[in-house]
Every structure is written in C-alpha cells, then in structure tokens.
Amino acid sequence: MNPLNVRSEIAPLKKVLLHRVGREVENLTPDILDRLLFDDIPYLEIAQKEHDAFAGLLEDNGVEVVYLEDQIAEVIKDDDLRREFIEQFLDEGKVFSPGERSAVKDYFFSMNNTELINTMMAGVRKREVPKIANCSLNDMVDSEYPFILDPMPNLYFTRDPFATIGRGVSLNHMRTDVRNRETIFSEYIFKYHPDYRDCEIPFWFNKNNTSCSIEGGDELILNDKVLAMGISHRTDAAAIEEVAKKLLYDEQETFERILAFKIPNKRAFMHLDTVFTMVDYDKFTIHAQIEGQLKVFSITKGQEDGLKIEEEEDTLDNILKKYLKLDEITLIKCAGGDEVDAGREQWSDGSNTLAIAPGEVVVYSRNHVTNKILEENGVKLHLIPSSELSRGRGGPRCMSMPLIREEL
Incomplete structure (x- = not known):
C-alpha cells in the first residue's frame, strides 16, 4: 500500500x-x-x-x-541524521554567530530525542543556555531580545x-x-x-x-x-x-x-x-x-x-x-x-x-x-x-x- x-x-x-x-x-x-x-x-x-x-x-x-513530534523523533535516532538536522535547523533559525551556535549545539546534544524536538519547537530562551562565549562582535553586543531561537x-x-x-x-x-x-x-x-x-x-x-x-x-x-x-x-x-x-x-x-x-x-x-x-x-x-x-x-x-x-x-x-x-x-x-x-x-x-x-x-x-x-x-x-x-x-x-x- x-x-x-x-x-x-x-x-x-x-x-x-x-x-x-x-x-x-x-x-x-x-x-x-x-x-x-x-x-x-x-x-x-x-x-x-x-x-x-x-x-x-x-x-x-x-x-x-x-x-509530527513523534515522527521526527523517530527519524533522528540515526546519529548522523540528528547532527545534520540540528545544523540545518540552526541555519534556518539564523543562528550564525560562533558563540551562540556552539552553545546551542551543546545544549541540544545534551538532550534525548524527544526533549530535543520539544525544545526546538518551543524555542530557546537565552537564559536556558549555558554561558555563551564572546567569540564575535555579534556575541558581545548586548541584546534585550529573550530568544536565541524563536518559538514555533x-x-x-x-x-x-x-x-x-x-x-x-x-x-x-x-x-x-x-x-x-x-x-x-x-x-x-x-x-x-x-x-x-x-x-x-x-x-x-x-x-x-x-x-x-x-x-x-x-x-x-x-x-x-x-x-x-x-x-x-x-x-x-x-x-x-x-x-x-x-x-x-x-x-x-x-x-x-x-x-x-x-x-x-x-x-x-x-x-x-x-x-x-x-x-x-x-x-x-x-x-x-x-x-x-x-x-x-x-x-x-x-x-x-x-x-x-x-x-x-x-x-x-x-x-x-x-x-x-x-x-x-x-x-x-x-x-x-x-x-x-x-x-x-x-x-x-x-x-x-x-x-x-x-x-x-x-x-x-x-x-x-x-x-x-x-x-x-x-x-x-x-x-x-x-x-x-x-x-x-x-x-x-x-x-x-x-x-x-x-x-x-
């Protein structure tokens, strides 16, 4: 069928x-x-x-x-697909500054698949992510906007x-x-x-x-x-x-x-x-x-x-x-x-x-x-x-x- x-x-x-x-x-x-x-x-x-x-x-x-959340969690059981998916998600979310990107990737990799998908969907607040290294001007500029990745x-x-x-x-x-x-x-x-x-x-x-x-x-x-x-x-x-x-x-x-x-x-x-x-x-x-x-x-x-x-x-x-x-x-x-x-x-x-x-x-x-x-x-x-x-x-x-x- x-x-x-x-x-x-x-x-x-x-x-x-x-x-x-x-x-x-x-x-x-x-x-x-x-x-x-x-x-x-x-x-x-x-x-x-x-x-x-x-x-x-x-x-x-x-x-x-x-x-949707269950189906995609099943897909990323494959480690290579999981890494690829995270990279593409960060690209689409326009997380390009080195400090932020590195911190968010570490944050995502610390989660199991269900937690990861739910967090991606919910959005990522700056205060949820461990301290971001000031690697670039973008990282060092103070911003009052609360999200690294917007909610969906x-x-x-x-x-x-x-x-x-x-x-x-x-x-x-x-x-x-x-x-x-x-x-x-x-x-x-x-x-x-x-x-x-x-x-x-x-x-x-x-x-x-x-x-x-x-x-x-x-x-x-x-x-x-x-x-x-x-x-x-x-x-x-x-x-x-x-x-x-x-x-x-x-x-x-x-x-x-x-x-x-x-x-x-x-x-x-x-x-x-x-x-x-x-x-x-x-x-x-x-x-x-x-x-x-x-x-x-x-x-x-x-x-x-x-x-x-x-x-x-x-x-x-x-x-x-x-x-x-x-x-x-x-x-x-x-x-x-x-x-x-x-x-x-x-x-x-x-x-x-x-x-x-x-x-x-x-x-x-x-x-x-x-x-x-x-x-x-x-x-x-x-x-x-x-x-x-x-x-x-x-x-x-x-x-x-x-x-x-x-x-x-």
Whole structure:
C-alpha cells in the first residue's frame, strides 16, 4: 500500500498528521505576537485538552492519528541524521554567530530525542543556555531580545508546511521566515522516516529549489482530476506553475487540471481554505465575500512539456459546476452572510472544516450559527471545543494534514 494517498477533500479519512500544541505557545509575548503571526496567546492547558478532544474524535471515527513530534523523533535516532538536522535547523533559525551556535549545539546534544524536538519547537530562551562565549562582535553586543531561537507556535497548523497530493507531497516554502523552520520537520520525515524512506515519495514542490512561496492552506483537492490552488497573501503564482509542471506531467498521477483562484492579498483572506472548503460532493462552505465574480486561471498540459493557461472571470458557483461537472452545487455562507454573525464566526474560522467522509465534517463548536446552517443543509457535524485553539486563527482543516484517504 502506498504510504500516501490523497485525491479528494472529502473521501473517508484514514490517516492524519497532527501536532499537539505545546510549550511554544507559552513563549509568546505581546511584543512578538504580530511577528509570529498570532493575535492572542492561547492558554496551553486548555488548548491541549481541546486538541486531545480533536485527536480523540478522529480516532473514534476510525482515523489513525500520528504526531509530527513523534515522527521526527523517530527519524533522528540515526546519529548522523540528528547532527545534520540540528545544523540545518540552526541555519534556518539564523543562528550564525560562533558563540551562540556552539552553545546551542551543546545544549541540544545534551538532550534525548524527544526533549530535543520539544525544545526546538518551543524555542530557546537565552537564559536556558549555558554561558555563551564572546567569540564575535555579534556575541558581545548586548541584546534585550529573550530568544536565541524563536518559538514555533504555528506548528499545530500542520496543513501549511507541506501538502499531500496524490501519492506525493508539496514541500512548501513558507511566506514568512518565522514559519520556514516548520518545513524542515516534514522534509526529514518524508525523506528518512521508516514509513517513507524506501518509497521514493515525489516532491511536487521543493522549498530548497526556489524562493517563491506556497502554503498548504492554498492547496485543495477537489477530485482525482482537479486541484484548486489559491494565489493569495501566502502563495505565489510562480509556485503554482512549479507544482503544475511536475504534477500534471507525472504519468502515475490522475490530475489533469489546476484551478488557480486569485483571492484578495490580505490577512483576512489568508489562504484559499480560509474562505472556501469542500464538505460534500456538491456542497462547499464559503466566506460571503468571494461569492461574486472571481478571476480564475485554468492550467492544463500544453505543448512540448509546457503549460496551457486560460484566464476566465465567473462566479465560484459557475466555476465549480463547470469543472466538477455538476448540475447544481450548494454554497453555504459562513453564518449565512449576516454582517455581524459572519464577521465574528469568520474570525474563528467558521468556513474552515475538515471532512472525514462525504457530507461529514469536523467543526469548531463555537461557530454555532454556521453549524446550524450546515446541519440544515444535510451535513453531519462533529463538534470540537475551541476557545483556545481558535486564538491561532485556524480551523480543523488547518490543524490537520491528511496522509491517506480512501478512493471515492
């Protein structure tokens, strides 16, 4: 059995990668929230209980749950890989001054693998590391900034650093430096973990070969032939072209078309899945503000290994009917489009759902107006608590990376 298989947003979910929110959120302070892409500081104890409820719900519905932190800890049992991983992590974290780098390496090498990974994710405070030798001007300059390595609070949104597409992955280059270290974990897992190392996993996009950005929230698999991608605040058009050149020409894959949606370049429309998710064959949740005319680029194979790109402007309704070959579809607006309710529930990701089967989705319990409308449209809901998880501005889809779905 192929260790990766995802050709639908709604096919029965069999295996998923999560990260249980950890000490990294307790290293958030008001002064660094904006730079680390957070609006608030979750209360860790409650956030972990909520995340455990999420994982438990998935397991109760027949989904195998694996954790990012466990998978990478298994990879670095190999001493050579462990050393290589630490060096790359320090490079990505821009720890270049000799004194700091030497001290942090000694600190990391003193830990077992589980401690090491949890510490990397949590961030490294200066006071945690033994005295740093003043080997350079950088080491000697007094700085009030408390961290040598920043915390990684966005890690519980496992959707973004990579995306499973078909039997391969898009190993993503994140828009912001503060998130690029996240991708190292998935890179080592898919290259070296026992589940994958002998399987020749194809990379449809490789962050190491480009400077353009792409994030998993902008990659939605509508069916085994059509992939939707967002040209957004976080994903470049050039990155979508790179995916298309590899994915559409792969002879073992079924995908024939990529629909690139141009969405507003602002944080409220951060990713395509912030404003649009698939909940059934013909049902979609949406942010009301994308209901009008959209600019879409249809990308298919062209001549001589090139791409054929056609631009069109139409409503989301018509675009989906056309390319998914459906007579009718239902667009379910967040909170029914009400100005107040939709504004509040969009803020807590009312449009961001995780389908575990056709017409069966996981949602945040707090978005009660949207949830009632989903039920009225025949969608089966699994509610999870979310008072703290939602402070990170991501929903159940954002917090999960499907690894295996059944074929529809």
